[in-house]
Amino acid sequence: MKYDLLHTEIYQTPCPECKAISFPITNENLSNYFHGIVMKCPKCDTKLDWWSLLLRHFDWDFPSYTYAIVGGYTTSLRIYMKAGEIFILDLEKIGIPKESKILQTSYTPNGEGLFPVELHGNTPVRHYIPNIINLYGRQFGEPEEETPVAVQINWAEKSAENEIWENIISAVEAFTAKNYNACVIPSNVSVESTLNNLMTKYFSPFAPKDKVEDFLSNGATYSYQLNILLPLVAHNSDFPKMPDNIRGSLNRLRGLRNSLAHRGKTAKQIDKKTISELICSSAFGLSYLNLLQERIDKREINCH
Template identity: 25%
Template sequence: MNFSPNVFHMCKKCGKKYDFQEGIFHKFFYGDRLGCSYCLNDFDVYKEMIHAFNYYSLGQHYSLIGCRSNSKQIDLTPGRPYELDLTDDIGKGKLVYINYTPLGMGVLPIEIHGNSPRKPFGSNQITLYPADFMGEAAIAKATVYYWYVPDHLINDISVMLMLDAFERYYEGSFKHSIVSAQSSLEVSLSTFLKDTIPKTSNTKIDKLYKEKNTFNHRYNKVLPKLIELLQFPEIGGSINKKVNELRAIRNEIIHEGDSATELDEGTLRDMLIGIFLAFKYFKLIGKSNFEHE
Protein backbone atom coordinates (compact mmCIF):
# COMPACT_ATOMS: atom_id res chain seq x y z
CA MET A 1 0.00 0.00 0.00
CA ASN A 2 1.41 3.39 -0.94
CA PHE A 3 2.40 5.71 1.87
CA SER A 4 0.76 8.67 0.18
CA PRO A 5 -1.84 9.26 -2.52
CA ASN A 6 -1.29 10.87 -5.87
CA VAL A 7 -0.61 14.54 -5.28
CA PHE A 8 -1.01 16.60 -8.41
CA HIS A 9 1.09 19.69 -9.03
CA MET A 10 0.91 21.91 -12.07
CA CYS A 11 3.92 22.40 -14.31
CA LYS A 12 4.76 26.08 -14.37
CA LYS A 13 5.82 25.87 -18.02
CA CYS A 14 3.17 23.81 -19.84
CA GLY A 15 0.37 23.90 -17.27
CA LYS A 16 -0.10 20.11 -17.24
CA LYS A 17 -0.57 18.29 -13.95
CA TYR A 18 1.92 15.66 -12.85
CA ASP A 19 2.10 13.23 -9.94
CA PHE A 20 4.09 14.46 -6.96
CA GLN A 21 4.39 11.22 -5.05
CA GLU A 22 6.83 8.57 -3.84
CA GLY A 23 8.71 8.22 -7.12
CA ILE A 24 9.58 11.90 -6.99
CA PHE A 25 11.17 11.52 -3.57
CA HIS A 26 13.15 8.47 -4.68
CA LYS A 27 14.55 10.45 -7.59
CA PHE A 28 15.26 13.39 -5.30
CA PHE A 29 17.31 11.35 -2.83
CA TYR A 30 19.16 9.45 -5.56
CA GLY A 31 20.00 12.65 -7.42
CA ASP A 32 18.06 11.77 -10.56
CA ARG A 33 16.59 14.41 -12.83
CA LEU A 34 13.22 15.75 -11.73
CA GLY A 35 10.93 17.20 -14.34
CA CYS A 36 7.53 17.38 -15.95
CA SER A 37 6.76 14.19 -17.87
CA TYR A 38 5.02 16.21 -20.58
CA CYS A 39 7.31 19.11 -21.50
CA LEU A 40 10.42 17.84 -19.63
CA ASN A 41 10.74 21.14 -17.79
CA ASP A 42 12.90 20.67 -14.68
CA PHE A 43 11.48 21.47 -11.27
CA ASP A 44 12.89 22.01 -7.82
CA VAL A 45 11.57 19.81 -5.01
CA TYR A 46 12.19 22.52 -2.43
CA LYS A 47 10.14 25.05 -4.40
CA GLU A 48 7.37 22.48 -4.85
CA MET A 49 7.42 21.79 -1.11
CA ILE A 50 7.22 25.50 -0.32
CA HIS A 51 4.24 25.74 -2.68
CA ALA A 52 2.54 22.82 -0.92
CA PHE A 53 3.13 24.43 2.49
CA ASN A 54 1.86 27.80 1.33
CA TYR A 55 -1.18 26.48 -0.54
CA TYR A 56 -3.23 25.36 2.44
CA SER A 57 -6.59 27.04 1.86
CA LEU A 58 -8.07 23.72 0.66
CA GLY A 59 -6.00 21.48 2.91
CA GLN A 60 -3.38 20.63 0.27
CA HIS A 61 -0.65 20.49 2.91
CA TYR A 62 -2.16 17.29 4.29
CA SER A 63 -1.24 15.49 1.07
CA LEU A 64 2.45 15.61 1.95
CA ILE A 65 1.95 13.49 5.06
CA GLY A 66 -0.08 10.83 3.31
CA CYS A 67 -3.63 12.05 3.85
CA ARG A 68 -6.20 11.48 1.14
CA SER A 69 -8.85 13.77 -0.23
CA ASN A 70 -12.25 13.35 -1.78
CA SER A 71 -15.30 15.40 -2.64
CA LYS A 72 -19.00 14.88 -3.13
CA GLN A 73 -22.06 16.92 -4.03
CA ILE A 74 -25.03 17.02 -1.69
CA ASP A 75 -28.59 18.35 -2.03
CA LEU A 76 -29.72 20.74 0.68
CA THR A 77 -33.27 21.75 1.50
CA PRO A 78 -33.49 25.06 3.41
CA GLY A 79 -34.47 24.52 7.03
CA ARG A 80 -34.15 20.74 6.88
CA PRO A 81 -31.09 19.21 8.65
CA TYR A 82 -28.83 17.10 6.44
CA GLU A 83 -26.91 14.13 7.84
CA LEU A 84 -23.51 13.99 6.14
CA ASP A 85 -21.93 10.58 6.66
CA LEU A 86 -18.40 10.05 5.29
CA THR A 87 -17.88 6.67 6.93
CA ASP A 88 -18.06 4.64 3.71
CA ASP A 89 -15.10 6.58 2.31
CA ILE A 90 -13.06 7.28 5.43
CA GLY A 91 -13.78 4.02 7.25
CA LYS A 92 -11.64 3.88 10.39
CA GLY A 93 -9.54 6.82 9.21
CA LYS A 94 -9.55 10.28 10.76
CA LEU A 95 -11.17 13.37 9.26
CA VAL A 96 -8.78 16.33 9.50
CA TYR A 97 -10.22 18.97 7.16
CA ILE A 98 -13.55 19.77 5.52
CA ASN A 99 -14.81 22.53 3.24
CA TYR A 100 -18.38 23.33 2.18
CA THR A 101 -18.89 25.27 -1.04
CA PRO A 102 -22.48 26.22 -1.92
CA LEU A 103 -23.29 26.02 -5.63
CA GLY A 104 -25.46 29.03 -6.23
CA MET A 105 -26.85 31.71 -3.96
CA GLY A 106 -28.86 31.64 -0.79
CA VAL A 107 -28.19 28.40 1.08
CA LEU A 108 -25.17 28.07 3.36
CA PRO A 109 -24.35 24.71 5.04
CA ILE A 110 -23.82 25.28 8.77
CA GLU A 111 -22.57 22.55 11.09
CA ILE A 112 -24.85 21.75 14.02
CA HIS A 113 -23.21 20.86 17.32
CA GLY A 114 -24.20 20.25 20.91
CA ASN A 115 -23.27 22.33 23.93
CA SER A 116 -19.57 21.75 23.30
CA PRO A 117 -18.43 22.47 19.72
CA ARG A 118 -16.06 19.73 18.64
CA LYS A 119 -12.46 20.52 17.88
CA PRO A 120 -10.80 18.59 16.41
CA PHE A 121 -13.17 16.39 14.42
CA GLY A 122 -14.48 13.59 16.60
CA SER A 123 -16.62 11.75 14.07
CA ASN A 124 -17.03 11.09 10.37
CA GLN A 125 -20.73 11.95 10.71
CA ILE A 126 -21.75 15.61 10.62
CA THR A 127 -25.17 17.22 10.85
CA LEU A 128 -25.60 20.25 8.59
CA TYR A 129 -28.30 22.91 8.73
CA PRO A 130 -28.96 24.53 5.34
CA ALA A 131 -29.49 28.17 6.30
CA ASP A 132 -31.47 30.29 3.82
CA PHE A 133 -30.10 33.81 4.14
CA MET A 134 -32.01 35.11 1.12
CA GLY A 135 -35.43 33.91 2.24
CA GLU A 136 -36.30 32.48 -1.15
CA ALA A 137 -33.97 29.53 -1.80
CA ALA A 138 -35.22 26.14 -2.95
CA ILE A 139 -33.28 22.86 -2.94
CA ALA A 140 -29.64 23.72 -3.54
CA LYS A 141 -26.43 21.81 -4.12
CA ALA A 142 -23.15 22.12 -2.27
CA THR A 143 -19.75 20.54 -2.75
CA VAL A 144 -18.11 18.91 0.26
CA TYR A 145 -14.33 18.65 -0.01
CA TYR A 146 -12.38 16.87 2.71
CA TRP A 147 -9.04 15.38 3.75
CA TYR A 148 -8.58 12.40 6.03
CA VAL A 149 -5.85 10.19 7.45
CA PRO A 150 -6.37 6.71 5.92
CA ASP A 151 -6.87 3.93 8.43
CA HIS A 152 -3.54 2.22 7.64
CA LEU A 153 -1.69 5.30 8.92
CA ILE A 154 -3.74 5.95 12.06
CA ASN A 155 -1.49 3.75 14.22
CA ASP A 156 1.76 5.09 12.76
CA ILE A 157 2.80 7.41 15.58
CA SER A 158 5.43 9.15 13.44
CA VAL A 159 2.78 10.09 10.87
CA MET A 160 0.34 11.33 13.51
CA LEU A 161 3.07 13.40 15.19
CA MET A 162 4.01 14.94 11.83
CA LEU A 163 0.34 15.67 11.23
CA ASP A 164 0.23 17.42 14.60
CA ALA A 165 3.35 19.42 13.70
CA PHE A 166 1.73 20.61 10.47
CA GLU A 167 -1.53 21.54 12.19
CA ARG A 168 0.24 23.46 14.96
CA TYR A 169 2.33 25.29 12.34
CA TYR A 170 -0.77 26.53 10.53
CA GLU A 171 -2.32 27.55 13.85
CA GLY A 172 0.76 29.63 14.66
CA SER A 173 1.78 27.43 17.63
CA PHE A 174 5.38 27.28 16.46
CA LYS A 175 7.00 25.79 19.56
CA HIS A 176 4.39 23.06 19.78
CA SER A 177 5.01 22.35 16.09
CA ILE A 178 8.75 22.02 16.68
CA VAL A 179 8.33 19.52 19.52
CA SER A 180 5.93 17.37 17.50
CA ALA A 181 8.08 17.48 14.35
CA GLN A 182 11.21 16.47 16.26
CA SER A 183 9.33 13.67 18.01
CA SER A 184 8.05 12.41 14.67
CA LEU A 185 11.55 12.33 13.23
CA GLU A 186 12.94 10.55 16.29
CA VAL A 187 10.32 7.82 15.98
CA SER A 188 10.90 7.37 12.24
CA LEU A 189 14.70 7.35 12.70
CA SER A 190 14.47 4.77 15.49
CA THR A 191 12.27 2.54 13.35
CA PHE A 192 14.62 2.91 10.37
CA LEU A 193 17.71 2.00 12.41
CA LYS A 194 16.07 -0.91 14.24
CA ASP A 195 14.85 -2.36 10.94
CA THR A 196 18.06 -1.75 9.00
CA ILE A 197 21.02 -2.38 11.31
CA PRO A 198 20.27 -6.09 12.00
CA LYS A 199 20.26 -6.74 8.25
CA THR A 200 23.86 -5.54 7.95
CA SER A 201 25.28 -8.13 10.40
CA ASN A 202 27.92 -5.49 11.12
CA THR A 203 29.09 -5.58 14.75
CA LYS A 204 30.81 -2.18 14.59
CA ILE A 205 27.64 -0.42 13.49
CA ASP A 206 25.62 -2.30 16.09
CA LYS A 207 28.08 -1.35 18.84
CA LEU A 208 28.07 2.31 17.76
CA TYR A 209 24.27 2.26 17.71
CA LYS A 210 24.09 0.99 21.28
CA GLU A 211 26.65 3.46 22.68
CA LYS A 212 24.15 6.28 23.21
CA ASN A 213 20.40 6.38 23.05
CA THR A 214 20.17 9.98 21.85
CA PHE A 215 18.89 11.46 18.62
CA ASN A 216 22.05 13.52 18.13
CA HIS A 217 24.30 10.45 18.37
CA ARG A 218 22.16 8.25 16.19
CA TYR A 219 21.38 10.85 13.52
CA ASN A 220 24.81 12.49 13.28
CA LYS A 221 27.08 9.53 14.11
CA VAL A 222 25.34 6.21 13.46
CA LEU A 223 23.25 7.14 10.43
CA PRO A 224 26.12 8.43 8.23
CA LYS A 225 28.12 5.25 8.93
CA LEU A 226 25.13 3.09 8.08
CA ILE A 227 24.43 5.01 4.88
CA GLU A 228 28.07 4.65 3.83
CA LEU A 229 28.12 0.93 4.64
CA LEU A 230 24.96 0.16 2.68
CA GLN A 231 25.71 2.66 -0.09
CA PHE A 232 22.39 4.36 0.41
CA PRO A 233 22.02 7.89 -0.98
CA GLU A 234 23.02 10.66 1.39
CA ILE A 235 20.25 12.66 2.99
CA GLY A 236 21.94 15.92 2.07
CA GLY A 237 23.74 18.70 3.90
CA SER A 238 20.92 21.23 3.62
CA ILE A 239 18.44 18.78 5.14
CA ASN A 240 20.86 17.86 7.93
CA LYS A 241 21.35 21.53 8.72
CA LYS A 242 17.62 22.14 9.15
CA VAL A 243 17.23 18.96 11.20
CA ASN A 244 19.94 20.05 13.62
CA GLU A 245 18.64 23.62 13.80
CA LEU A 246 15.20 22.41 14.77
CA ARG A 247 16.67 19.84 17.18
CA ALA A 248 18.56 22.58 19.03
CA ILE A 249 15.40 24.66 19.49
CA ARG A 250 13.43 21.60 20.59
CA ASN A 251 16.09 20.81 23.20
CA GLU A 252 15.85 24.35 24.56
CA ILE A 253 12.08 24.00 24.87
CA ILE A 254 12.23 20.58 26.53
CA HIS A 255 15.26 21.04 28.78
CA GLU A 256 14.99 24.76 29.58
CA GLY A 257 11.22 25.11 29.48
CA ASP A 258 11.29 27.58 26.58
CA SER A 259 13.40 28.86 23.71
CA ALA A 260 14.61 32.39 23.17
CA THR A 261 15.01 31.76 19.43
CA GLU A 262 12.79 34.09 17.43
CA LEU A 263 10.88 32.23 14.75
CA ASP A 264 8.81 33.55 11.88
CA GLU A 265 6.56 31.50 9.65
CA GLY A 266 9.05 31.25 6.79
CA THR A 267 11.96 30.14 8.99
CA LEU A 268 9.93 27.41 10.66
CA ARG A 269 8.47 26.35 7.31
CA ASP A 270 11.97 25.79 5.94
CA MET A 271 12.92 23.76 9.02
CA LEU A 272 9.76 21.66 8.71
CA ILE A 273 10.53 20.98 5.05
CA GLY A 274 13.96 19.69 6.07
CA ILE A 275 12.47 17.57 8.84
CA PHE A 276 9.79 16.26 6.50
CA LEU A 277 12.30 15.25 3.82
CA ALA A 278 14.38 13.37 6.41
CA PHE A 279 11.14 11.74 7.57
CA LYS A 280 10.39 10.68 3.98
CA TYR A 281 13.90 9.30 3.65
CA PHE A 282 13.37 6.98 6.61
CA LYS A 283 9.98 5.91 5.28
CA LEU A 284 11.20 5.10 1.79
CA ILE A 285 14.89 4.37 1.35
CA GLY A 286 15.55 1.42 3.62
CA LYS A 287 12.28 -0.26 2.72
CA SER A 288 12.78 0.17 -1.02
CA ASN A 289 16.34 -1.18 -0.97
CA PHE A 290 15.64 -4.29 1.08
CA GLU A 291 12.37 -5.06 -0.70
CA HIS A 292 14.31 -5.61 -3.93
CA GLU A 293 16.87 -7.98 -2.47
Protein backbone atom coordinates in the same frame (compact mmCIF):
# COMPACT_ATOMS: atom_id res chain seq x y z
CA MET B 1 -29.75 12.54 1.65
CA LYS B 2 -28.96 13.63 -1.89
CA TYR B 3 -25.34 14.10 -2.93
CA ASP B 4 -22.90 13.66 -5.82
CA LEU B 5 -19.52 12.17 -4.90
CA LEU B 6 -16.95 13.83 -7.15
CA HIS B 7 -13.51 12.41 -6.33
CA THR B 8 -10.99 11.44 -3.66
CA GLU B 9 -7.36 12.22 -4.36
CA ILE B 10 -4.00 13.26 -3.02
CA TYR B 11 -3.25 16.61 -4.62
CA GLN B 12 -0.31 16.59 -7.01
CA THR B 13 2.32 19.29 -7.41
CA PRO B 14 2.07 21.35 -10.62
CA CYS B 15 4.96 22.35 -12.84
CA PRO B 16 6.20 25.73 -11.56
CA GLU B 17 6.63 27.05 -15.10
CA CYS B 18 3.82 25.92 -17.41
CA LYS B 19 1.43 24.63 -14.69
CA ALA B 20 -0.08 22.41 -17.38
CA ILE B 21 1.09 19.15 -15.83
CA SER B 22 1.06 18.02 -12.21
CA PHE B 23 3.24 15.35 -10.68
CA PRO B 24 2.31 12.82 -7.98
CA ILE B 25 4.12 12.91 -4.66
CA THR B 26 5.39 9.34 -4.69
CA ASN B 27 8.26 7.36 -3.20
CA GLU B 28 9.58 6.88 -6.73
CA ASN B 29 9.84 10.61 -7.39
CA LEU B 30 11.35 11.27 -3.97
CA SER B 31 13.83 8.44 -4.52
CA ASN B 32 14.86 10.07 -7.79
CA TYR B 33 15.45 13.30 -5.89
CA PHE B 34 17.66 11.63 -3.29
CA HIS B 35 19.62 9.83 -6.01
CA GLY B 36 20.19 13.06 -7.92
CA ILE B 37 18.19 11.94 -10.94
CA VAL B 38 17.08 15.01 -12.87
CA MET B 39 13.38 15.16 -13.67
CA LYS B 40 11.90 17.48 -16.28
CA CYS B 41 8.41 18.60 -17.15
CA PRO B 42 7.47 16.80 -20.38
CA LYS B 43 5.46 19.84 -21.46
CA CYS B 44 7.94 22.71 -21.07
CA ASP B 45 11.22 20.90 -20.28
CA THR B 46 11.64 22.72 -16.95
CA LYS B 47 13.92 20.97 -14.46
CA LEU B 48 11.98 19.88 -11.40
CA ASP B 49 13.57 20.25 -7.98
CA TRP B 50 11.38 18.29 -5.58
CA TRP B 51 12.46 20.23 -2.53
CA SER B 52 11.40 23.54 -4.10
CA LEU B 53 8.25 22.00 -5.56
CA LEU B 54 6.94 20.80 -2.21
CA LEU B 55 8.21 23.63 -0.03
CA ARG B 56 6.05 26.11 -1.96
CA HIS B 57 2.95 24.16 -0.88
CA PHE B 58 3.36 25.76 2.54
CA ASP B 59 3.10 29.22 0.97
CA TRP B 60 -0.24 28.47 -0.63
CA ASP B 61 -3.33 29.12 1.44
CA PHE B 62 -4.77 25.80 0.34
CA PRO B 63 -4.57 23.00 2.96
CA SER B 64 -5.17 20.23 0.41
CA TYR B 65 -1.74 20.93 -1.08
CA THR B 66 -0.06 21.07 2.33
CA TYR B 67 -1.65 17.84 3.56
CA ALA B 68 -0.69 16.17 0.27
CA ILE B 69 2.98 16.33 1.30
CA VAL B 70 2.24 13.93 4.16
CA GLY B 71 -0.17 11.71 2.24
CA GLY B 72 -3.38 13.52 3.15
CA TYR B 73 -6.43 12.83 1.00
CA THR B 74 -9.04 15.30 -0.23
CA THR B 75 -12.59 14.09 -0.83
CA SER B 76 -14.84 16.43 -2.80
CA LEU B 77 -18.60 16.10 -3.16
CA ARG B 78 -21.72 18.15 -3.75
CA ILE B 79 -24.65 17.85 -1.37
CA TYR B 80 -28.15 19.24 -1.84
CA MET B 81 -29.65 20.99 1.16
CA LYS B 82 -32.99 22.58 1.99
CA ALA B 83 -33.44 25.59 4.24
CA GLY B 84 -34.64 24.72 7.72
CA GLU B 85 -33.67 21.05 7.37
CA ILE B 86 -30.74 18.97 8.63
CA PHE B 87 -28.41 17.15 6.25
CA ILE B 88 -26.63 14.19 7.89
CA LEU B 89 -23.20 13.82 6.30
CA ASP B 90 -21.90 10.33 7.07
CA LEU B 91 -18.25 10.28 6.03
CA GLU B 92 -17.99 6.49 6.08
CA LYS B 93 -20.78 6.27 3.50
CA ILE B 94 -18.81 8.44 1.08
CA GLY B 95 -15.74 6.21 1.32
CA ILE B 96 -13.73 7.70 4.19
CA PRO B 97 -12.73 4.87 6.55
CA LYS B 98 -14.22 5.19 10.02
CA GLU B 99 -10.82 5.11 11.76
CA SER B 100 -9.45 7.97 9.63
CA LYS B 101 -8.31 11.26 11.10
CA ILE B 102 -10.48 14.07 9.75
CA LEU B 103 -8.25 17.09 9.33
CA GLN B 104 -10.46 19.81 7.92
CA THR B 105 -13.84 20.38 6.30
CA SER B 106 -15.26 23.19 4.19
CA TYR B 107 -18.77 23.94 2.91
CA THR B 108 -19.44 26.40 0.08
CA PRO B 109 -23.01 27.09 -1.13
CA ASN B 110 -23.23 27.09 -4.93
CA GLY B 111 -26.25 29.35 -5.03
CA GLU B 112 -28.64 31.26 -2.80
CA GLY B 113 -31.21 30.04 -0.33
CA LEU B 114 -29.17 28.90 2.65
CA PHE B 115 -25.86 28.68 4.40
CA PRO B 116 -24.76 25.36 5.97
CA VAL B 117 -24.13 25.46 9.71
CA GLU B 118 -22.56 22.59 11.68
CA LEU B 119 -24.62 21.48 14.67
CA HIS B 120 -23.13 20.18 17.89
CA GLY B 121 -24.12 19.19 21.40
CA ASN B 122 -24.14 21.46 24.44
CA THR B 123 -20.41 20.80 25.01
CA PRO B 124 -18.72 21.15 21.61
CA VAL B 125 -15.32 19.51 21.16
CA ARG B 126 -13.12 22.03 19.36
CA HIS B 127 -10.24 19.86 18.23
CA TYR B 128 -12.02 16.80 16.91
CA ILE B 129 -14.07 16.36 13.74
CA PRO B 130 -16.54 13.45 13.96
CA ASN B 131 -17.33 10.94 11.22
CA ILE B 132 -20.97 11.99 11.17
CA ILE B 133 -21.62 15.71 10.68
CA ASN B 134 -25.04 17.32 11.04
CA LEU B 135 -25.47 20.36 8.80
CA TYR B 136 -28.38 22.72 9.26
CA GLY B 137 -29.56 24.77 6.30
CA ARG B 138 -29.87 28.30 7.71
CA GLN B 139 -31.95 30.40 5.34
CA PHE B 140 -29.90 33.04 3.60
CA GLY B 141 -31.03 35.30 0.78
CA GLU B 142 -33.96 34.43 -1.42
CA PRO B 143 -35.49 31.02 -0.64
CA GLU B 144 -34.78 28.16 -3.05
CA GLU B 145 -36.26 24.67 -3.28
CA GLU B 146 -32.78 23.25 -2.67
CA THR B 147 -29.24 24.59 -2.72
CA PRO B 148 -26.17 22.68 -3.91
CA VAL B 149 -23.27 22.92 -1.46
CA ALA B 150 -19.68 22.05 -2.37
CA VAL B 151 -18.05 20.03 0.41
CA GLN B 152 -14.35 19.31 0.73
CA ILE B 153 -12.90 17.03 3.40
CA ASN B 154 -9.22 16.62 4.18
CA TRP B 155 -8.38 13.37 5.93
CA ALA B 156 -5.60 10.89 6.57
CA GLU B 157 -5.57 7.15 6.98
CA LYS B 158 -4.99 5.93 10.50
CA SER B 159 -3.59 2.55 11.46
CA ALA B 160 -1.24 0.87 13.91
CA GLU B 161 1.43 0.74 11.19
CA ASN B 162 1.64 4.50 10.64
CA GLU B 163 1.55 5.88 14.18
CA ILE B 164 4.90 7.64 13.68
CA TRP B 165 3.67 9.22 10.44
CA GLU B 166 0.70 10.62 12.36
CA ASN B 167 3.10 12.92 14.19
CA ILE B 168 4.05 14.74 11.00
CA ILE B 169 0.36 14.91 10.06
CA SER B 170 -0.30 16.56 13.43
CA ALA B 171 2.48 19.04 12.67
CA VAL B 172 0.86 20.01 9.37
CA GLU B 173 -2.49 20.27 11.12
CA ALA B 174 -0.95 22.72 13.61
CA PHE B 175 0.62 24.61 10.70
CA THR B 176 -2.74 25.16 9.01
CA ALA B 177 -4.00 26.54 12.33
CA LYS B 178 -0.96 28.88 12.41
CA ASN B 179 0.15 27.36 15.73
CA TYR B 180 3.80 27.19 14.73
CA ASN B 181 5.27 26.22 18.11
CA ALA B 182 2.98 23.19 18.18
CA CYS B 183 4.56 21.97 14.93
CA VAL B 184 8.01 21.49 16.40
CA ILE B 185 7.76 18.49 18.72
CA PRO B 186 5.64 16.20 16.48
CA SER B 187 7.86 17.02 13.48
CA ASN B 188 10.95 16.12 15.46
CA VAL B 189 9.43 13.00 17.03
CA SER B 190 8.44 11.59 13.65
CA VAL B 191 12.02 11.65 12.36
CA GLU B 192 13.80 10.84 15.62
CA SER B 193 11.61 7.79 16.27
CA THR B 194 11.95 6.49 12.72
CA LEU B 195 15.72 6.93 12.77
CA ASN B 196 16.01 5.20 16.14
CA ASN B 197 13.96 2.26 14.85
CA LEU B 198 16.17 2.01 11.77
CA MET B 199 19.35 2.06 13.87
CA THR B 200 17.98 -0.50 16.32
CA LYS B 201 17.16 -2.88 13.50
CA TYR B 202 20.49 -2.24 11.75
CA PHE B 203 22.68 -2.93 14.79
CA SER B 204 20.60 -5.73 16.34
CA PRO B 205 22.52 -8.53 14.55
CA PHE B 206 25.76 -7.34 16.16
CA ALA B 207 24.84 -7.11 19.86
CA PRO B 208 22.16 -8.11 22.37
CA LYS B 209 18.98 -6.06 22.31
CA ASP B 210 19.61 -4.37 25.65
CA LYS B 211 23.12 -3.35 24.60
CA VAL B 212 21.85 -1.84 21.35
CA GLU B 213 19.13 0.07 23.19
CA ASP B 214 21.64 1.35 25.76
CA PHE B 215 24.04 2.40 23.00
CA LEU B 216 21.37 4.38 21.15
CA SER B 217 19.78 5.85 24.29
CA ASN B 218 22.86 6.82 26.28
CA GLY B 219 25.74 6.82 23.82
CA ALA B 220 24.85 7.50 20.20
CA THR B 221 21.81 9.67 20.84
CA TYR B 222 19.73 11.35 18.13
CA SER B 223 22.31 13.96 17.14
CA TYR B 224 25.03 11.33 16.68
CA GLN B 225 22.63 9.03 14.86
CA LEU B 226 21.63 11.77 12.45
CA ASN B 227 25.06 13.26 11.78
CA ILE B 228 27.44 10.31 12.10
CA LEU B 229 25.73 6.91 12.07
CA LEU B 230 23.19 7.69 9.36
CA PRO B 231 25.77 8.68 6.71
CA LEU B 232 27.76 5.58 7.65
CA VAL B 233 24.76 3.25 7.36
CA ALA B 234 23.71 4.85 4.06
CA HIS B 235 27.24 4.46 2.67
CA ASN B 236 27.43 0.81 3.72
CA SER B 237 24.02 0.24 2.14
CA ASP B 238 25.05 1.83 -1.17
CA PHE B 239 22.46 4.56 -0.67
CA PRO B 240 22.88 8.32 -1.20
CA LYS B 241 23.68 10.53 1.76
CA MET B 242 20.82 12.62 3.11
CA PRO B 243 21.00 16.07 1.47
CA ASP B 244 22.86 18.54 3.67
CA ASN B 245 20.07 21.11 3.62
CA ILE B 246 17.58 18.58 4.99
CA ARG B 247 19.97 17.24 7.63
CA GLY B 248 20.83 20.81 8.64
CA SER B 249 17.16 21.68 9.05
CA LEU B 250 16.60 18.56 11.13
CA ASN B 251 19.44 19.64 13.41
CA ARG B 252 17.82 23.04 13.76
CA LEU B 253 14.49 21.39 14.48
CA ARG B 254 16.16 19.29 17.19
CA GLY B 255 17.46 22.47 18.82
CA LEU B 256 14.01 24.06 18.83
CA ARG B 257 12.52 20.87 20.23
CA ASN B 258 15.04 20.92 23.08
CA SER B 259 14.26 24.57 23.81
CA LEU B 260 10.53 23.90 24.01
CA ALA B 261 10.94 20.70 26.02
CA HIS B 262 13.43 22.11 28.53
CA ARG B 263 12.55 25.80 28.74
CA GLY B 264 9.01 25.93 27.41
CA LYS B 265 9.88 28.49 24.74
CA THR B 266 12.30 29.24 21.92
CA ALA B 267 14.88 32.02 21.86
CA LYS B 268 12.82 33.90 19.29
CA GLN B 269 9.38 33.48 17.81
CA ILE B 270 9.08 30.85 15.09
CA ASP B 271 7.80 32.36 11.85
CA LYS B 272 5.97 30.77 8.95
CA LYS B 273 9.00 30.57 6.66
CA THR B 274 11.10 28.82 9.29
CA ILE B 275 8.51 26.26 10.30
CA SER B 276 7.64 25.57 6.65
CA GLU B 277 11.23 24.55 5.98
CA LEU B 278 11.38 22.45 9.14
CA ILE B 279 8.15 20.53 8.52
CA CYS B 280 9.12 19.99 4.89
CA SER B 281 12.51 18.70 6.04
CA SER B 282 10.77 16.29 8.40
CA ALA B 283 8.57 14.97 5.60
CA PHE B 284 11.61 14.53 3.34
CA GLY B 285 13.58 13.02 6.21
CA LEU B 286 10.86 10.46 6.88
CA SER B 287 10.70 9.52 3.21
CA TYR B 288 14.50 9.23 3.08
CA LEU B 289 14.61 6.94 6.12
CA ASN B 290 11.80 4.74 4.81
CA LEU B 291 13.54 4.41 1.44
CA LEU B 292 16.83 3.62 3.16
CA GLN B 293 15.14 0.95 5.28
CA GLU B 294 13.69 -0.60 2.12
CA ARG B 295 17.18 -0.63 0.62
CA ILE B 296 18.66 -2.32 3.71
CA ASP B 297 15.88 -4.93 3.76
CA LYS B 298 16.38 -5.76 0.08
CA ARG B 299 20.13 -6.20 0.55
CA GLU B 300 19.51 -8.56 3.46
CA ILE B 301 17.10 -10.63 1.36
CA ASN B 302 19.60 -10.81 -1.50
CA CYS B 303 22.36 -11.88 0.89
CA HIS B 304 20.26 -14.80 2.06
